[in-house]
Amino acid sequence: MFCIRRLASQVPNNFFFSRVSFIGTTQSLSSQQEGAALPVKKRFQFPSTPKVRYPLWYLKQERVKYNERLTDENKAFIKEIVHDKYGPPAIISGIPSYQLNSPLKTEPLARGEWSTATRRCGLIARKIGVYPMWDKKGNQFLTTLLQVVDNHVVKYIPPEEYKPILRVNRYLRPNKYGCLIVGAESMDPQNYTKQYTGLFNEAGLMPKRVLGRFHVSPEAAIQPGTPLYATHYRPGDVVDVRAKTVDRGFQGVMKRWGFKGLRATHGVTKSHRRGGCIGGGSKKAGVWKGKKMPGLMGNRMRILKGLKIWRINTKYTKIYVQGPAVPGECNSIVYIYDTILPLRKTYTKPAAFPTHYPEEDEQPFPEDLYDEEAHGLESPTIFFEEEK
């Protein structure tokens, strides 16, 4: 998502008007020259879509930290102003952040009706480790811990205004889904550029280190400035997790594609880990496209689908999902979505729609929420009943 880190300022001016437009901005195309002599009936054509369209949030993020020669008093003053505007520093779900003072400037968006076709917002989390759990039958399994860090909705773009990048208007019906931009991990605004911090002004938020976009149905839109919690999901829900895989660099075919290699003995010299023949003779003629060869491995976005949520910690906003195979290293960012697998999906209204608002709860949630089949370690030892 953030792989293209090209600056708007680096692109030449005429390039903008010819091929590039920004999502969410209205682009007025100049109409045909007036005063044409003969009205010729032209065939209807869709307006040409620009080939490169950077999303709204592709801006230079971090600022050059040159020495500003500020006195200590000045620094303290800036800090004071930052805290006045955004709230005092606080530890939220175990991570240093800022206590926002009521970021909702306007009335919340009207909440829509849920239907089976509704697509909900997701969450941005950090993978923080792998951890064993036990079920009620005493079986052990591994779970991955995902910490939802300080998530806020930054912006909502309705479907009429939203033009995704990879979209060929000619073949698709009008856009069904709007775009919800979500940010995670509040940071000090002094470290970020003016344009980047400007993204968060409207929602009244601190600049966020990580941004992500989720395609949502208009009825599942959430007011910008709303915090998102781990309780957006409930134990027993099934989710998909999208993240960058571990970067393994340039690897040979044995590691990258699982080839067998050649023999260890019997006259093989210096090619024990090579792939062997790569092309056929006669009509096959040479190397076919897509041949598995050595190359860069990992560092790609991958989605792991159908992970069950076993446990949720509401204090540190953690989600325990099934299995140790969530892509990426420890302490890396992952994106969580409702699953798209048709047999794992629930076709009932989710417990939190469009998201969970803790202030509306009658009673606060307990610290740990477990799935029905999971065994919490605070419950007593497992005994099996003897058959009679």
Next chain:
Amino acid sequence: MSLTRTLRQGLWQNIVSARKNVGDRNLTRMISSSASTKEAQKAEEKKQPESSATDLMPAPALNRARFVYPEFLPDPKMEWRNLIREKLERSDMMKRRRNIDIPEFYVGSVLAVTSSHVHAQRKVSRFVGICIQRQGCGLRSRFVLRNIIDNLGCEIEYYMYDPTIQKIDVLKLEKRPDRELLYLRDALPEYSTFPLDMEPIPLPEGSPVPVNDIKVKMKGRPWTQKWEKKGLLGVEKLEISQKNLIRMARAAKPWEKHDLMLEYRKTIPEEEQKEIFSEVYSELHQLELTRRKMKRKRMFVKPVKSA
């Protein structure tokens, strides 16, 4: 970001403290419970009056805790560390410890583990054996018990915090001079044979854990590993061929014992250990006291009035 910063700070502090203690590097060491570290322990105990009063935890308590509860210290691998996860893991471990009494034991102790088992008769299985390995940390910590049953070597690995474990009894509390006793697989069978109805051998309260410096006799070759190269202390002297001696000398890395960074990467710094144990030690200590009380109750036989 803050995590890496604190880790870096910790790294720097440790380098500084390591520089101070170049002579006695055992100070910043965390090693599993082996008797070879006993001297280091003693040395530390001697030094305790020097430690400042502002410490989070008294030095003798810390020295004891790191050997009795080694699984509370996280994996020192920097890439896998996350302070919040570790904290949650510790709280989960404490939750389990409130339900079951996990006693102090070491590699070389003889244990009896009773656990729920679906396929066992009466749904309960009990296994007695010598602990030959302890590994992992946090909820993944586990130990291996070995015994010989019907002339067949049997080993069972148990997760320490497995909720199906009903009871862990220490039948004989002792240490061995080696970190792992995997060589018992290639030793004569009498060294890993223990009767299933073995009576617990009580140890007087307050006495130090004895080190059993028995020399084990090995079977003839072939072995599962090249034991002669491991420098084992609990084994009768093994013959090494001249060829292997030369090879070992060539492969030796005598400089590694001076490598401070290697040591640092393998261990959790002392300051962090203090922080970790100060969080859980008081409760662990309470649990231990109640366990002792229960034990005394069990051992005490009410005298019968005669005549």
